[in-house]
Amino acid sequence: MTGPSPLRLLSDYRRGDFFLATAERTLLGTGALATVCDADESVLAERVRDTLDDVSTDGPPLAVGVLPFHSTAATPGRLVVPTRTRFGRAVHPEAAALPRRTIDAPVAVRPVPDPVDHMDAVTAAVTALAERGLRKVVLARALDIEFDAPVRPEAILHNLVKDHDRGYTFAAELPAGKTLVGSSPELLLSRRGRHVVSYPHAGSMPRSTDPEIDERNARTLLASRKDHLEHAVLTEAVVQTLRPYCTRLHVPPRPELVATPTVWHLGTTITGELADPDATALHLAAALHPTPAICGTPTSSARRLATELEGFDRGYYAGAVGWVDAKGDGEWAVSIRCAEVAKQSLRLYAGGGIMPESDPKTELEETSAKFATLLRAMGLPQE
Ligand SMILES: C=C(O[C@H]1C=CC=C(C(=O)O)[C@@H]1O)C(=O)O
Numbered sequence: 001m002t003g004p005s006p007l008r009l010l011s012d013y014r015r016g017d018f019f020l021a022t023a024e025r026t027l028l029g030t031g032a033l034a035t036v037c038d039a040d041e042s043v044l045a046e047r048v049r050d051t052l053d054d055v056s057t058d059g060p061p062l063a064v065g066v067l068p069f070h071s072t073a074a075t076p077g078r079l080v081v082p083t084r085t086r087f088g089r090a091v092h093p094e095a096a097a098l099p100r101r102t103i104d105a106p107v108a109v110r111p112v113p114d115p116v117d118h119m120d121a122v123t124a125a126v127t128a129l130a131e132r133g134l135r136k137v138v139l140a141r142a143l144d145i146e147f148d149a150p151v152r153p154e155a156i157l158h159n160l161v162k163d164h165d166r167g168y169t170f171a172a173e174l175p176a177g178k179t180l181v182g183s184s185p186e187l188l189l190s191r192r193g194r195h196v197v198s199y200p201h202a203g204s205m206p207r208s209t210d211p212e213i214d215e216r217n218a219r220t221l222l223a224s225r226k227d228h229l230e231h232a233v234l235t236e237a238v239v240q241t242l243r244p245y246c247t248r249l250h251v252p253p254r255p256e257l258v259a260t261p262t263v264w265h266l267g268t269t270i271t272g273e274l275a276d277p278d279a280t281a282l283h284l285a286a287a288l289h290p291t292p293a294i295c296g297t298p299t300s301s302a303r304r305l306a307t308e309l310e311g312f313d314r315g316y317y318a319g320a321v322g323w324v325d326a327k328g329d330g331e332w333a334v335s336i337r338c339a340e341v342a343k344q345s346l347r348l349y350a351g352g353g354i355m356p357e358s359d360p361k362t363e364l365e366e367t368s369a370k371f372a373t374l375l376r377a378m379g380l381p382q383e
Contacts, residue, residue: 006091007098010161013171015153015179018064018082020323021091021161021169022331027323029064031083033057037175039071041286045324048079048282052326055081062325063282066172066180066335067289069314070303078175079282079324092165100162101155103378104147112142112312112347118367119360121309128305129356136233137296137305140351141367142312145378146344153179153341159377163261168333170321174340180316182338183373185260185267188288188320190331191281194274198242201258201334202234202293202353203227203266206369218257218264226357231255231266234292234353238270241288245279246272260337262372262382281330285320293334294318294351315340317349337373348374 006026013019018029034051038044044067052061065079113121118141125137157171160183169183187199203224205217221227239251255266279287295318296302317340322332339348350370352363372382 004086004088006088007094009086009088010091010095010158013154013157016173017171018080018173019157019171020064020321020331023090023092023166026088026091027064027085029062029080029082029085029323032080033083034081035078036063037076037078039073039076041067041071041077041289042283044077044079045280045282045286048324049280049328051081052324057081057085059085060325060327062323064172064323065321066174066316067286067320068316069290069294069318075313075315076175080173091161095161096165098158098162100379101158103152103155103159104149106145106380107148108146110144112144115364119364122354122358122360122363125305125309125354126356126358129354132301132305134301134305135297136230136292137302137354138292138294138318138351139306139354139363140310140314140318140349143348143371145346145348148344150343151341151346153181156181156339156341156374156377159379160373163377167260168321170333170335170338172321174316177343179341180321180335180338181341182335184321184333184336184338185258185265186293186334186336188291188322188332188334189281189285191274191284192329194277196242196246196272196274196284198238198270198288199267200234200238200270200291200293201265201267203231203255204352204366204369205264206365207259207262207264221264221266222257226355227266228255230353230355231268233297235268235270237292237297238288242270242272242284245274245276245284245287247275248273260373262376263369277328280324280328281322281332282324285322285332289320290318291334292353294336296353314349315347318351337370339374
């Protein structure tokens with residue numbers, strides 16, 4: 001792919017823009033020709049399609065944006081048709097050699113809830129799974145971090161891009177002037193012509209700087225019955241949703257080991273051919289969301305249980321971030337390993353799948369390992 005230098009796209013990114021770096025390409029969208037918000041995701045997908053049909057742009061029209069975990073009037077799905085869209089090639093390997101940007105030390109870091117309360121919530125979730133007949137629920141916690149000067153999502157994004165040569169590294173504007181910034185390993189859905197791909201992730205173990213422990217953790221994950229079951233619940237749901245849309249679906253018989261800089265995962269690449277080319281990448285992402293990777297099974301009882309036990313609003317964490325063009329092609333990542341950045345504060349999120357066998361302390365450690373993606377980008381201790 002020719003086009004602008006991907007490092008230039010990264011350095012041109014400013015709060016309010018949309019940025020997405022993947023292993024294949026880098027995208028920067030600036031300005032807003034049109035903004036579409038809707039709390040109903042399938043209505044949103046239709047309205048975005050109509051907007052892309054009507055709008056006149058220099059290049060092929062495209063919309064970028066976010067879906068929340070749970071759409072409401074206050075947290076709707078939000079897509080923007082940028083005034084200017086630039087695609088470049090992948091930002092790696094060049095990005096690895098970039099100098100790291102310094103981020104001011106925070107004045108306060110507060111876990112929400114307290115770690116002990118998160119472990120109690122895991123225990124309560126295990127009991128509720130049996131009582132309410134759920135197979136899995138995802139429980140999240142947050143870290144509220146405050147600064148005495150404005151936070152610069154540009155610097156956090158820069159360090160995240162430097163650290164991640166795989167996955168989906170993003171910054172997207174949210175309602176109320178906030179910015180969602182993060183680096184997710186997980187592809188909810190991509191569509192190119194009739195070809196669709198989903199790369200669901202579930203099952204985790206922390207990475208370690210000690211190579212022996214790191215390898216042992218990877219082996220433990222590959223051998224873990226609990227993690228394979230947790231993963232199977234997810235792939236089954238993705239396949240069930242995609243099947244009616246596809247003439248062919250390929251699902252590998254077992255998941256592969258996925259490495260992020262801070263966490264090991266189990267991931268499965270599901271590919272398919274669309275029967276109906278009318279289903280855009282955004283329609284398909286909306287149909288899949290929320291998957292059991294970030295919610296649970298069955299969906300509505302799992303969402304209710306997570307909301308009861310977490311006691312905070314997930315906002316745009318555990319939603320989706322991506323783009324769709326006028327042909328219906330596009331790419332949507334699950335918005336995990338991310339933070340919502342306000343003016344002088346940010347909220348960082350991490351969750352984990354709770355199964356009947358889950359151990360509260362292990363689940364707490366898993367969320368700490370997931371926080372490390374953002375903590376590392378901010379130059380903060382990862383414990
Ligand atoms: C919900 C998160 O991760 C999901 C994705 C991969 C592995 C997961 C797990 O093992 O629990 C989670 O399903 C998160 O990072 O906040």
